[in-house]
Amino acid sequence: MANLSLLLLQVGVILAAARGLGLLFRRIGQPQVMGEMVAGILLGPSLLGWAAPDVSAFLFPPASLGFLGSISQVGLLVFMFLVGLELDPRLLRGRTRTAVVTSHVSIAAPFFLGAALALYLYPRLSSDAVQFTGFALFMGAAMSVTAFPVLARILTERDLLRTRVGTVTIACAAVDDVTAWCILAGVVALVRSSDAGALPLWATLAGSAAFIVLMVLVGKRAFAGLERWYVRRGAITQDMLAVILLVALAAAAATELLGIHALFGAFLAGAVMPKGEAFMHALNEKLHDLTVVLLLPLFFAFTGLRTHVGLLEGGEMWAMCALIVLVAVVGKFGGSALAARATGMTWREAGALGVLMNTRGLMELVILNIGLDIGVISPALFAMLVLMALATTFMTSPLLEWIYPARLIRAAADDPHPERVELIV
Amino acid sequence: MKSLLLYLALVGIPVAALLGILREGRGLDAPHDVAGEWRVEAPPGAGAGGQAERAPRTLRISQSGVYLTASVDGGGELRGRLRGDTLRVVRPADEDARGGCASAGFLLYGIFDLAAEPDRLTAGVVPENAPGCHPAAFTAVRERGSRRPGAGR
Numbered sequence: 001m002a003n004l005s006l007l008l009l010q011v012g013v014i015l016a017a018a019r020g021l022g023l024l025f026r027r028i029g030q031p032q033v034m035g036e037m038v039a040g041i042l043l044g045p046s047l048l049g050w051a052a053p054d055v056s057a058f059l060f061p062p063a064s065l066g067f068l069g070s071i072s073q074v075g076l077l078v079f080m081f082l083v084g085l086e087l088d089p090r091l092l093r094g095r096t097r098t099a100v101v102t103s104h105v106s107i108a109a110p111f112f113l114g115a116a117l118a119l120y121l122y123p124r125l126s127s128d129a130v131q132f133t134g135f136a137l138f139m140g141a142a143m144s145v146t147a148f149p150v151l152a153r154i155l156t157e158r159d160l161l162r163t164r165v166g167t168v169t170i171a172c173a174a175v176d177d178v179t180a181w182c183i184l185a186g187v188v189a190l191v192r193s194s195d196a197g198a199l200p201l202w203a204t205l206a207g208s209a210a211f212i213v214l215m216v217l218v219g220k221r222a223f224a225g226l227e228r229w230y231v232r233r234g235a236i237t238q239d240m241l242a243v244i245l246l247v248a249l250a251a252a253a254a255t256e257l258l259g260i261h262a263l264f265g266a267f268l269a270g271a272v273m274p275k276g277e278a279f280m281h282a283l284n285e286k287l288h289d290l291t292v293v294l295l296l297p298l299f300f301a302f303t304g305l306r307t308h309v310g311l312l313e314g315g316e317m318w319a320m321c322a323l324i325v326l327v328a329v330v331g332k333f334g335g336s337a338l339a340a341r342a343t344g345m346t347w348r349e350a351g352a353l354g355v356l357m358n359t360r361g362l363m364e365l366v367i368l369n370i371g372l373d374i375g376v377i378s379p380a381l382f383a384m385l386v387l388m389a390l391a392t393t394f395m396t397s398p399l400l401e402w403i404y405p406a407r408l409i410r411a412a413a414d415d416p417h418p419e420r421v422e423l424i425v
Numbered sequence: 426m427k428s429l430l431l432y433l434a435l436v437g438i439p440v441a442a443l444l445g446i447l448r449e450g451r452g453l454d455a456p457h458d459v460a461g462e463w464r465v466e467a468p469p470g471a472g473a474g475g476q477a478e479r480a481p482r483t484l485r486i487s488q489s490g491v492y493l494t495a496s497v498d499g500g501g502e503l504r505g506r507l508r509g510d511t512l513r514v515v516r517p518a519d520e521d522a523r524g525g526c527a528s529a530g531f532l533l534y535g536i537f538d539l540a541a542e543p544d545r546l547t548a549g550v551v552p553e554n555a556p557g558c559h560p561a562a563f564t565a566v567r568e569r570g571s572r573r574p575g576a577g578r
Contacts, residue, residue, distance in 0.1 A: 105435040105436055108439040118446070123456070127459075132455070133450070
C-alpha cells in the first residue's frame with residue numbers, strides 16, 4: 001500500500017510539473033512537449049536532487065523507480081505505436097525523390113559526423129566493455145534522429161503544412177523515422193549480440209528481417225480487416241481496441257525477443273496498420289490523450305531521474321558537451337539544408353527545412369534511454385546527449401521564426417501548388 | 426540522372442567515410458571497465474588497529490570513461506578519475522571534522538591487474554590532513570552481474 005501511495009504521489013507531482021512547465025513553454029513560443037521534457041529533467045538529480053536532496057529521496061527513492069520505469073515503458077510502447085500509425089505513404093505523394101534524397105542526406109551527414117566524433121569521445125567517455133563499432137554507430141544514430149511527432153506539432157501550429165517547406169519536411173521526417181529506427185535496430189542488435197546468452201548477430205538480423213517481411217506482407221493484409229470491422233461498426237469498439245493493442249504488444253515482445261528492442265516492434269505494428277483517415281483518427285483518439293497527457297510525462301520524468309547534469313564537472317566535460325551540440329546541429333541542419341537546396345529549394349526554404357529537421361525532441365530521448373539501457377553510452381555521455389536534445393529542440397522555434405517568419409509562411413501558404421497534408425499528431 | 430549523382434555524392438561519400446572511421450576506431454583503446462559493485466575482502470591488517478577501521482566494506486563505482494563516481498559504504502558520491510590501470514577518488518573532509526578519522530578527508534587509490542585479474546582491485550585509503558589516522562590497504566572483487574549492461578565482451 002505504501003508503494004501504491006508513493007507511486008500515486010510521484011505520478012501526481014510529475015503530471016503537475018509537466019502540465020505547468022508545458023504551458024509556460026507554450027507562452028514563450030515553444031512546443032509544449034519541450035516544457036514537459038524540461039520538467040522531467042528538473043525533477044531528477046540535476047535540480048530537485050541537488051537543491052532538495054531530502055525531498056528528492058522521499059519522493060523518488062531508488063527502490064521505487066522500477067514501478068515508474070515499467071509504467072513509462074508501457075506508455076512509450078503505445079506512443080511508438082501511434083508514431084508508426086502516423087506514418088502514411090501518402091505523405092510522400094509527389095515528393096518521393098526530394099524526400100528520399102533530402103532525408104537520406106540528413107541522416108548520412110550527421111551519422112558520419114557523429115561517428116567521427118566517436119573517435120574523440122570513445123577514449124574519454126566509454127570503456128573497454130563497449131566495442132568501438134557499436135559506440136560509433138550509436139553516436140551516429142543519436143545524431144541523425146528527427147522528432148517526427150514534435151515536428152508535426154510545430155508544422156501544424158505554424159500552419160506550415162500548407163507550404164512546400166512543410167510538406168517536404170514532414171515527408172522527409174517520415175522517411176527519416178523509418179530509416180533511423182532501422183539503423184538503431186541494427187545497432188542494438190550489434191551491441192546486444194556481445195552479451196552473454198544473447199542471440200548471435202546473424203540470428204537477430206535474419207529473424208528481424210523475416211519479422212519485418214511478415215508484418216509488411218502478411219500482417220498488413222490481415223490488419224486491413226480491422227478497418228473493415230471499423231467501417232461495419234462505425235466506431236473502434238473495446239474488443240477491436242483490445243485486438244489492436246494485443247497486436248502492438250505481440251510485435252513489441254517479438255522484437256524484444258529477437259534482440260532489437262520492444263519499441264521497434266510497437267512502431268512497426270503502428271506502421272502496418274490500415275491508413276484510412278477515419279480509422280486512423282478514431283484509433284488515435286482512443287489512445288492519444290491518455291498517452292500524451294499521462295504516460296509520456298512519466299517517461300520524461302524517468303529520463304530526468306537518470307540524467308545527472310552534475311556529472312559534467314569542469315571545463316573539459318562542458319567543452320565535450322558543447323562539441324556534441326555543435327556536431328549535431330552542423331550535421332543535421334547543414335546536411336538537410338544542403339540537400340534541400342540541391343534538390344531545388346531556395347536557400348531560405350532549405351534553411352527552414354534544416355532548422356525543422358534539426359529538432360530532436362523526445363525521439364532522441366527514446367533512443368538515448370535505449371543506449372543507456374544496453375550500456376553503449378555512459379551516464380555522463382547520456383546527460384550530454386540529453387542536453388543536446390533539449391538544445392536542438394529549444395532552438396527550433398526562434399530559428400524558424402528568424403529564417404522563415406510568419407509573413408513568408410502566409411505568402412507561401414497562398415501558393416496553390418502545395419497539396420494540403422492533414423496530420424493527427 | 427542528376428538526382429542519382431546527387432544522391433551518390435551526398436550519401437555515398439559519408440557512408441564510405443564512415444567505413445574508414447570504423448576501421449580507424451578499432452585501434453582505439455577505451456578505459457578499463459570498472460563500473461559495478463565491488464566487495465571488499467578482508468584487509469591485510471584486519472583487526473590490527475586502524476587498518477580495519479579505515480578500510481571500506483563496500484564500494485560502488487559508476488563510470489563514464491575516465492570519469493568515475495564512487496560510493497564508499499553506501500555514502501555520498503565521490504568523484505575520481507581513472508588513468509590507465511590506476512584509479513584515484515578523493516573525499517574531502519567533512520566541514521565538522523569532530524568525528525575523528527570517520528570525518529577526515531581521504532584519497533582512495535587502486536590498481537587493476539588488467540592482464541591477469543581485471544575484476545580484482547588492489548587498493549588503499551590514505552587519510553589526508555589527519556595525523557592521527559592510519560592508511561589502510563585492501564583488495565576488492567567485482568560482484569558478478571554488477572557490470573553494466575552491454576559489458577559482455
